[in-house]
Amino acid sequence: MLDETSTPLLFYSSPKLEERILNDQPVLQVNSITKRFPGVVANEDVSLALYPGEILALLGENGAGKSTLMNVIYGLYQPSEGEIFVKGQPVSMNSPRDAIALGIGMVHQHFQLVPVMTVAENIMLGSESVKNGLLDTRAVARRITELSERYNLAVDPYAVIEDLPVGVRQRVEIVKALYRNVDILILDEPTAVLTPQEIDGLFEVMNLLKSQGHSIIFITHKLKEVLRVADRIAVLRDGKLVGQTTPHDSTEAELAAMMVGREVILTVDKTAAHPGAAVLEIDGVAARDDLGQPALRGVSLAVHAGEIVGVAGVQGNGQTELVEVLTGLRHADGGHIRINGQELTNASPRQITDAGQMSHVPEDRHAYGMVASYDVAHNMVLNSYYRPPFARAGVINEPAIHQYATQLVAEFDVRTPSVDALAGSLSGGNQQKMVVAREFSRPLKLLVVAQPTRGIDVGSIEFIHNQIVSKRDEGVAVLVVSSELDEIMALSDRIAVMYKGEIIDIVPRSQATREGLGLLMAGVKD
């Protein structure tokens, strides 16, 4: 069933599906879609069908071309080649307006809501009700209330988007699609921003929609979810459709292999931790976010030598600010930070990295982790270029940098044509391995890693996880911040859960369950 040579459309393993393809007419069908961007083929010869009343999961790693394919279906992108059929009719779409008219709705990976407007304004945008030349907000609000009751999607029509939590914004997006009377709904990575409980809620809504005759394309790169909710699964890799199957006919390991193109281990091999003395001590730290709102409200946490502490939480609960305060990128309004017993509250990043022997793998590698327009060699010495042997009397020693970088590239398996290639030209996974190589290759006592595997391929994830564990085994204190619960569970020895700028609880890994952590992430503590 992992045979990649067969034509996807004829490739079904279950007899029931065979029957279906002969009898039912797809509501949506794409034939041989190719989409090229300058220098990238995002989709190559993809053919796919969606049947009435089903949930089709589209599975693929980051960068596999899932969003691109959906944007083609939604009229935002024009396909370079191929055709689209809706309810049997060939269609050509110049704008989302055409897609909406054909009954296609889409909830985008990055929400498309205007933050300063109300829920009602956002929902009616583009399909406004007008009475006497003025917007009929009341009629819209009534319709929203109707829809939210019918589909169990509670939203307040008069709330302003920027005041709403992410989970509610997603409901607004779904209502926005339903408001346009669509019967085909595309959900692009809807679970990425939700707690496990919110994910359950979303799946209930999806099943409700399905039972009322809607057809859904559900995009994700999380295997467990696919097996739980999908009727059928299609897997995309490097822009190509590599196979279709059903949850009955496949396992997590098989799907992972299909996604990555080889067998992968889904867990990290590690022995029990042997924690030593406290290396990082955070005591009652408070800080504000970019808008001046309190983001950290007295965070206290200690990380010991030889242990990995994972910080879990739904995005936006202060994790970013915590890492920034620790690394000297954000001012702390209160509290103390000690590294190796040395007071380093509000010290400069260089003081912290030098005196504290700390390394930092930042959450946004493009903004903080690397210089895309520099070559790999110079990126490897961003934190040490001023020291011998890379600089002597203020003059850069290029051969030394070159040699050092070549060695790191080999050691950390950074796939690049040479160390002279621009960092921006590498794939996401290799960029991250480059950052990791630089940060891990110096004398270390403390390692702060934020979202270490966001947006990178499974192979690189495995590699980076193993590197983190081996640093721990060398006696480094490691703080890992991640919004992927699986990653936290796989790496951590202790798990701290953040909620609204506080650490709501710290749980030893052995006592942590997905459900328990999920409740904590939602702010529920018995």
Next chain:
Amino acid sequence: MEGWKGASVNQLVWKRTQLISIVVIALLLLMAILVNTTALRQQTWLRVLFGISALNFMLRASVPLILGALSGILCERSGIINIGIEGMMLAGAFGAFFFKVQTNSWPLLASLMVGVLAALLVGGLMGFLHALFSIRYRMDQIISGTVIIVLATGITSYLFDRDAVAQGKFGEIRIPLLADIPVIGNVLFNNPPITYLALILVVVLHVAIFYTRWGLRTRAVGEHPSAADTVGINVNRFRYLNTTLGGMLAGLAGGFLVLEAVGQFQEGMTAGRGFIALAAMIFGNWNPFGALAAALLFGYTQALQNELLLAGVTTIPRQFVSMLPYVVTIVAVAGFVGRVRPPAAEGKVYETEAH
């Protein structure tokens, strides 16, 4: 603006500012009525500050600022930064003058109307040019705005015929009954037509921006263009439309200077009013009524400058007195930047494959 729950901090700050402006305007009116109807009139200083002539001057000085600020609001609410108001205004003034002179032999009203149309047309053309530079040719919008100013200054002074004379300008239209209200009637209801139009446009644009389909789409396009695009709204078409309309309003402000205030064209006659209008737009948080209040404040400082010099009540050299409007503008804008929130997508090119 109805029914917003959970207003954010920004909105609260804004509410408070609105309240303060309303109180200040009410106080000003109260003082004006007292000074102009009682014996307080004898006090030179009070007359300078609150006399009918000061108030009349305030309104007259405000009109180009109001129109200019509305022009900026139209463009920027759709995401196009417009620092070229000054240039569009100057071009509009010249257009109005040129066609007024050509039609001097026509009946006065017809000739003035031709002038108004010319101001709108030339302003609109400049606005369209700005949109073309910013959208089609992806020029930085600040640079494009500067180009508009330089272009307008150059072309108008090149084409300006110093011997040409426009005959006649708009006169006051007394509104029956309302004009008889003491003080207020005299200031508000005895004005030439473009002044009335400017005040009416404030209300019209407020309703249009916040309560119509066009306004909702405009705001969406200026705040989050891809959100508008994904529901099938043609982002760049809105930007072309609004920037052109905005240019027309700036042109009208120039038309006001020629056809209603001065009666003639002079090189560089806008004298920075386009920039003060820009400041009024920012100070007014991109809202028509906010811009009106700010324009009145800046107009008032110009009136004060004028009255102070006329009354000769101060020994401060006139050069310093003349700086007053500009100083107030700088202080006001400097104090308010950071509290106001420009449309989020302002100044950014939007690229899409749709449409």
